[in-house]
Amino acid sequence: xxxxxxxxxxxxxxxxxxxxxxxxxxxxxxxxxxxxxxxxxxxxxxxxxxxxxxxxxxxxxxxxxxxxxxxxxxxxxxxxxxxxxxxxxxxxxxxxxxxxxxxxxxxxxx
Amino acid sequence: xxxxxxxxxxxxxxxxxxxxxxxxxxxxxxxxxxxxxxxxxxxxxxxxxxxxxxxxxxxxxxxxxxxxxxxxxxxxxxxxxxxxxxxxxxxxxxxxxxxxxxxxxxxxxxxx
Numbered sequence: 628x629x630x631x632x633x634x635x636x637x638x639x640x641x642x643x644x645x646x647x648x649x650x651x652x653x654x655x656x657x658x659x660x661x662x663x664x665x666x667x668x669x670x671x672x673x674x675x676x677x678x679x680x681x682x683x684x685x686x687x688x689x690x691x692x693x694x695x696x697x698x699x700x701x702x703x704x705x706x707x708x709x710x711x712x713x714x715x716x717x718x719x720x721x722x723x724x725x726x727x728x729x730x731x732x733x734x735x736x737x
Numbered sequence: 738x739x740x741x742x743x744x745x746x747x748x749x750x751x752x753x754x755x756x757x758x759x760x761x762x763x764x765x766x767x768x769x770x771x772x773x774x775x776x777x778x779x780x781x782x783x784x785x786x787x788x789x790x791x792x793x794x795x796x797x798x799x800x801x802x803x804x805x806x807x808x809x810x811x812x813x814x815x816x817x818x819x820x821x822x823x824x825x826x827x828x829x830x831x832x833x834x835x836x837x838x839x840x841x842x843x844x845x846x847x848x849x
Contacts, residue, residue: 630796635777659835670827670840671780678835715779722834723787724795725770729779 630654631718633728641736646703648731650716653697660692661717662701664710665730671715675701706735740764743828743841750848756815758844760828762808768831769811770838771795771803773824780827786811818848 630653640646648662659678663671677683677690677699689702699718703710716728740763750756760769768787772780772795782795784803792803800822802814815822825845829838 633779661837670843671838672840673837676837717838719835723768723785723793724782725768725785725829725831725838726782726796727772727780729777 630720631716631726631728633714633716633731635729636732637734638731639734639736640706642706642708644706646706646710646733646735648701648703648714648716648733650699650701650728651697652699652716652718652726654718654720655694655697657718657720659719660690660699661719662688662690662699663715663717663727665713665715667712674714703733706733708735708737711735741828741830741839741841743826743844745844746842747845748847750818750846752819752848753817756818756846758813758826758828758846760811760813760830760841762811762830764830764832764839765808766830766832766839767808768834769805770829770831771801771811771813772827772829773797773822774827774843775824783813783826815846818846820848822846823848 662674665671675690687704691700713730715730770785771783786792786805828841
């Protein structure tokens with residue numbers, strides 16, 4: 628079983644809608660969680676980090692963490708065509724390991 | 738930018754030859770990582786380092802070795818390249834264990 632799991636998509640949403648991206652992880656001891664965006668042919672870039680249960684908002688992005696359910700999600704409000712990309716969930720495991728999910732491809736339709 | 742560079746950016750090599758990819762950072766960050774990215778697999782961890790001469794295996798380490806003799810350089814070696822190692826390789830660095838990662842530009846490796 629993969630340690631960090633995401634639905635590969637593609638997830639298609641109309642422009643202006645809310646996109647919801649989900650991630651589950653297997654290591655109960657994980658303490659820090661990250662969402663990255665990756666455009667085709669480019670390197671991943673950080674969108675948000677979250678460390679505590681609950682919601683964390685930054686502009687149009689909200690990260691949600693539920694450690695009991697081992698679940699982290701990313702909501703993108705008012706989705707724009709420029710948000711079309713692959714979204715990667717990352718989890719810090721143990722002291723040093725940094726593990727990524729397979730990524731979810733998001734398409735925002737104009 | 739984030740102060741991390743990879744070289745070469747593109748390489749074509751023949752099956753059976755050794756290949757070394759270099760990752761160089763100017764931020765004095767302790768943690769460094771090598772990933773490969775293939776369609777449908779996301780970023781898979783090959784090896785990581787938590788200090789000079791301190792390295793460990795990731796989830797897909799077979800056929801790869803690494804070395805870190807200086808804080809700023811993390812080398813990935815494919816001991817005898819195979820076609821299954823055709824991929825895009827990313828290097829990353831982190832300042833601390835609960836911090837974000839900063840990525841290099843990636844190296845596209847083709848093994849023919």
